[in-house]
Amino acid sequence: MRILHTSDWHVGRTFHGQDLLADQEFVLSALADLVxxxxxxxxxxxxxxxDRAVPSAEAVQVATRSLRRLREAGAVIVASSGNHDSAPRLGAFADFLAAGGLHLRTSVAGLSEPVMLADAHGPVAIYALPYLEPELARTALGIAGRPGHQAVMSAAMDLVRADLASRAPGTRSVVAAHAFVVGGWPGGSERSIAVGGVESVTAEVFDDIDYVALGHLHGAQKIGERLRYSGSPLPYSFTEAGHHKGAWLIDLCADGSFVDQWLELPVVRPLSIVTGTLAEVLLGYLELSEHYLSVVLTDAVRPLEPMRRLREQYPWALTVSWEPVGQIASRVAGGAAAGTASDVDVLADFLLDCRGASATAAEQLLIDRALAAERLVEVTA
Structure with a gap:
């Protein structure tokens, strides 16, 4: 059986205010071409x-068209809800959609009910586990107390293995799960699912399963021999600028072993991070004019309207920060946190932060007079 493993579409997500729906539809259409x-x-x-529990009408339309293209390309679809999805909304009309080849798994109560498929070598049971929020899933899974992710995923997998044991001998198994598995590394754009400071589960939770298709982490990676993250089909953070986005093609063999192949997806618009003075950036990176751009400015004095000036040259510049070389460390950072910084220090630090230079003698005189006048008002009030 040939499986294409993808995850974390996040349809409807924006990127530093930039609408990505057109980018997402382009890449998901390419996914259908791979199918x-x-x-x-x-x-x-x-x-x-x-990307959100209540997606916009436009996001729903993009997702619907993308799913239809996958079906028209000849594949059955098995999808589960993640921590960004609304499980009840995504699972609406699931029984009717299954008749058309789209199998949605969003209910904790039904997580041990596999999608049963078959090929020339026999049956394949695909268990698509919805994201398991520990506090919400514990009752349905019969867990006492306040469990963490490890406990609820272990309970869920016990149910999966019990169901698998009731199937015909030789039934091959696939589990799709949305979780942070120990050994994986985050891409930087994932929402934390930490409970009590712990958001991970161990790989051993998925023992005895032939292939485990993971979601949640946005970088493609392997966890041991049988577990894979496909990552997101597009980068959603500048920390993912070097990622190769795509999907895993899995050929599941008769004995439950598999052969994997990484299939890359097209890049709609590359991500780049550049550093330098405003003048250096405006003149030195013209080849990046069609990239999504994150700019770190190192000018000694904070430039005026840097984003407006950057976008005249780089229309897809999305973020700009100011990190002057050799900037004097804030004198009041510790004092402000403790509530002990003086008014003079706070004003001096404000000037230093805004323009990278301390107050001149004339400015300091004005500051001293203003503060003296303020104290006089407080005394006479």
Whole structure:
């Protein structure tokens, strides 16, 4: 059986205020092209189809068209809800959609009910686990107290293994799960799912499963021999600028072993981070004019309206920060936190932060007079 493993579409997400729907539809259309070109039997979407619990009408339309293209390319679709999705909304009409080849798994109560498929070598059970919020899932899973992610995922996998044991001998197994597995590294754009400071589960939770299709972490990676993260199909943070986005093509063999192949997706608009003075950036990176750009300015004095000036040259510049070389460390950072910084220090630090230079003698005289006048008002009030 040939499986295409993807996850974390986050349809409807914006990137530093930039609407990404057109980018997302382009890449997801390319995903459908991969399905057709490689004659994929089933596409697994391991959570976070949408970026928010109540997606916009436009986001729903993009997701609907993308799912339809996957079906038209010849694949059955198995999708589960992630921590960004609203499980009840995503799971609406799931029974009717299954008749058309779209199998949605969003309920904790139904997590041990696999999508049963078959090929020339026999049956394959695909268990798509929805994101398991510990406090919400514990009752349905029969767990006492206040469990963490490890406890609820362990309980869920016990149910999966019990169901698998009831299937015909030789049934191969696939689990899709939306979780932070120990050994994985975050891409930088994931929302934390920490409970009590711990958000991870161990890989051993998924023992005895032939292939585990993971979602949540946005960088593609392998966890041991049987676990894979496909990552997001687009970068959603400048920390992901060097990522190669794509999906895992999994050929599941008769004995439950598999052969994997990484299939890259097209880059709509590359991400780049540049550092330098405003003059250096405006003249030195013209080849990046079509990139999404994050700019770190090192001018000694904070430039005026830097984003407006940058976008005249780089229309896709999205972020700008000012980090002057050799800037004097804030004198009041510790004092302000403790509530002990003087008014003079606070005003001096404000000037230093805004323009990278301390007050001149004339400015200091004005500051001293203003503060003296303020104290006089307080005394006579």
């Amino acid at each position: 057709a070109a490689h004659q994929v039997d089933v596409v697994i979407i391991a959570g976070d189809l949408y």
